[in-house]
Every structure is written in C-alpha cells, then in structure tokens.
Amino acid sequence: MKPRQLITVGVVAVATVAALNTVPATASRPYDPTAQSLATLGLRHGLHVGTAVNATALNDANDPQYRRLAATEFSSVTAENAMKWESLEPTRGTYDWTAADQLVEFAKRNRQSVRGHVLVWHNQLPAWLTSGVADGSISKQELRELLRKHITTVVNRYKGKIWQWDVVNEAVSDPWDTPNTLHYKGFWAENLGPGYIADAFRWARAADPKALLFYNDYNIEAFGSGNPADDKTQFVYDMVKGLLAQRVPIDGVGSQGHLGTQYGNFDTLQVTAALKKFAALGLATAFTEVDVRSQMTEGVQAGDSAEINPRLQASAANFSVLMKACLAVRSCLSYTVWGFTDRYSWVPDWFNDPPEGLATIYDENYQPKRAYQEVKSDLIFAGPPYVLPRSTPRPRHREVTAQSLGRSGRMKVLS
Numbered sequence: 001m002k003p004r005q006l007i008t009v010g011v012v013a014v015a016t017v018a019a020l021n022t023v024p025a026t027a028s029r030p031y032d033p034t035a036q037s038l039a040t041l042g043l044r045h046g047l048h049v050g051t052a053v054n055a056t057a058l059n060d061a062n063d064p065q066y067r068r069l070a071a072t073e074f075s076s077v078t079a080e081n082a083m084k085w086e087s088l089e090p091t092r093g094t095y096d097w098t099a100a101d102q103l104v105e106f107a108k109r110n111r112q113s114v115r116g117h118v119l120v121w122h123n124q125l126p127a128w129l130t131s132g133v134a135d136g137s138i139s140k141q142e143l144r145e146l147l148r149k150h151i152t153t154v155v156n157r158y159k160g161k162i163w164q165w166d167v168v169n170e171a172v173s174d175p176w177d178t179p180n181t182l183h184y185k186g187f188w189a190e191n192l193g194p195g196y197i198a199d200a201f202r203w204a205r206a207a208d209p210k211a212l213l214f215y216n217d218y219n220i221e222a223f224g225s226g227n228p229a230d231d232k233t234q235f236v237y238d239m240v241k242g243l244l245a246q247r248v249p250i251d252g253v254g255s256q257g258h259l260g261t262q263y264g265n266f267d268t269l270q271v272t273a274a275l276k277k278f279a280a281l282g283l284a285t286a287f288t289e290v291d292v293r294s295q296m297t298e299g300v301q302a303g304d305s306a307e308i309n310p311r312l313q314a315s316a317a318n319f320s321v322l323m324k325a326c327l328a329v330r331s332c333l334s335y336t337v338w339g340f341t342d343r344y345s346w347v348p349d350w351f352n353d354p355p356e357g358l359a360t361i362y363d364e365n366y367q368p369k370r371a372y373q374e375v376k377s378d379l380i381f382a383g384p385p386y387v388l389p390r391s392t393p394r395p396r397h398r399e400v401t402a403q404s405l406g407r408s409g410r411m412k413v414l415s
C-alpha cells in the first residue's frame, strides 16, 4: 500500500470508530454485532433503517412487543396511514392530528427521524373532497387552492420535525393501465394536469425550508428498456430531471420497494445502477416501503416446508438486494420496511386473489425471519472502500440556481 492510501485508510478507520462511538472490543468483552439493532448497525454507515408504523398496533396495550421493536430496532419511522389526507381531515375544515402527533412524539422519545408520508396522492383522499369534485360543487380552481392549503397546513404543523417528506406519491401509470403508454395518472393529474407536481414541491418548500422533499413511487427499483413509454423508472427519471431544470425544489426520489417472490425482480448491480443514475442528477434516494410478499398456496397455508422455505429464502434475498444497493450508494439515505411483522402487514388485505403474505422481516410472533438476518448481515459486513458514509444533500431552494441545477460542490461527490 502506498503512503497516501495508508493515510486514507487510517482516516476512514478513525472516522468509523468515531461514528460507531463504541468501546473497543476486549478479550473479556468481545464486540458482537449480531446483538446490535438494525438501527445501530445502519448508523455505522449513516444509514437510517426505518419502519412504517401501524397506529392501532402502537396503541395496543396487549401488544407491548410491537412498541418495543418499533422503538429499538429502527432509527426512522413513517406513519402507515396517519398522515394521509383522509386520516387528517375526515371532515372538511376539521383536522384530527391525534394519531400523527402521537407518532411524531413516539419518534422524538426514541430519538428517531420521521419520514412524512404523504402530502399528495390519489388514494385515501377524504370522501368530501372526491365527491365534491365529482358532483361539481368543488371547482378545479378551488381544488388547487384546497391542495395548496392542505400541504401548507400539514407541513407547517410538523415543520422542523420531519426529515423527509413524500410530497408526491405514485403520479405515474403502469404498463398494465389503459392506455398502456406510461402517463401521469389519477385524481390530481386528471383534475389539475401534471403541473400539480411542481406546485406541490414549491408549496411544501415554502412551508418548511429544511425538510428533504421526495417524489415516491413503486416499480422503479431498476431501469428497463430505457424508453419512457414503457419503462417507469425512465419516465420518473425524465420527470425529476425536468423538475430540476424548472428549478423545482425536489431533493430526492423514494423507491418504495414492494417486491414479490413470484416475479423476476432484480440483482444488486441493477438496483445499484439505478440509484447511481438518480444520484448523478444531484438527488438523494431512499427505499421507502420495502416488503417482499409471496403467494400463499394451499401448501404454504398447510405448513408444507418444501413450499415455505423457498419463499422465505427468496424474500430474504430480495430484501438483501435492496439493502446492498442502498449501502453501495452514498446518497441512499434510508431503508424503510413497510411494517416489520407479518402480524400487521397490509399484504394479506390488499393482495388476496390469489392470497399473498409472508412479506415482512419478522413472523407473526415477532420471531426474526431469514430476511431480518440477511439485512442485518449486509449492515455488519459492509464498509470501506465500497460502502462509505452517507452524503446528505442540502435542501434545495429555487433561488440557489447552481445548486438547483445540480452543479454545486456537495452533491457532486455522490455516487
């Protein structure tokens, strides 16, 4: 090794020990990384490992284990439903902050960061809003003003308390939609046109100068054909590039990471390449809703290990692919699972024809599954030179032209 390399290695080693903030292992007290939480192991890399939190489970006095694991295994939390518009404003003009406030307080008590989810989405909107638009009692102009007010109100309430906001969620269609050429889909695009996306980011930034503002979507883990007509990742890439060119204050792209073992899925290098392409635009990235479901065949339901084992292993492998790719790219700031236990997973409710399940990292009795151990080992065995500490962007503001265009110093180092 040349002296120069030695110095670099030394500096990295010192920095790593400092970041670890652990007492060096001794013969009588060996360091056992397997006894550490995902949160602690993630923070060695500056990476937040998070979970979506189910408000009912969090409040269930008979289930202290849910609370305990949510508090100790993760360094970031996302409200699974509590910050969606239908939860916050079920009656027009009356906000109910109870569940959302509770999660933010839980995070504070446990020194966790919060991913705010979600400001603009076509699902889980209050009935008064969608029916008002449908019957014409809410005009397009009024709708735009209602959206501006909603974003401003919610972001303002949690100003300074949210690390990353999912500002716009799932704005892009899928190849199985009609028409099958990818396009802006759903309630907001249909009523306001795609300009609502830029508006939403500007309104969010006006309300909180410091939160990192994300676009969030599924099926964007890897690039496909490269043709935006059928490659959703490419469509989203072109979209965020366009937003940056218009100096829209967007800081990151969230890749949800809802995978299924029945699909082909991706290898680590494909996912790494996608994260790097977004990073090269000067954007942060995050896995925001990772779960890997499986079809619950009769054999699985009857407990046939020959059917269960391959599913658990394939699920673990897919969790691991996303984790390794995230670790490999410094701008990948967080890895959030969409629920941590099969006891409370949205999968059996949403994917029931055929029935699906087994999607999370702990089983229904809070026993860690192979997926938990694989993700943990990824965190343990990763380090320099291929895995370096995170590099966080400064929140983007329209008026900082060079930074908005991705030309400034800090984000250039991202890869």
Ligand code: XIL
Pocket: 080, 081, 169, 256, 289, 346
């Ligand atoms: C899901 C929740 O997990 C369910 O409890 C709810 O009934 C429907 O929404 N993409 C998203 C999340 O961005 O908000 C969704 O969460 C899952 C898909």
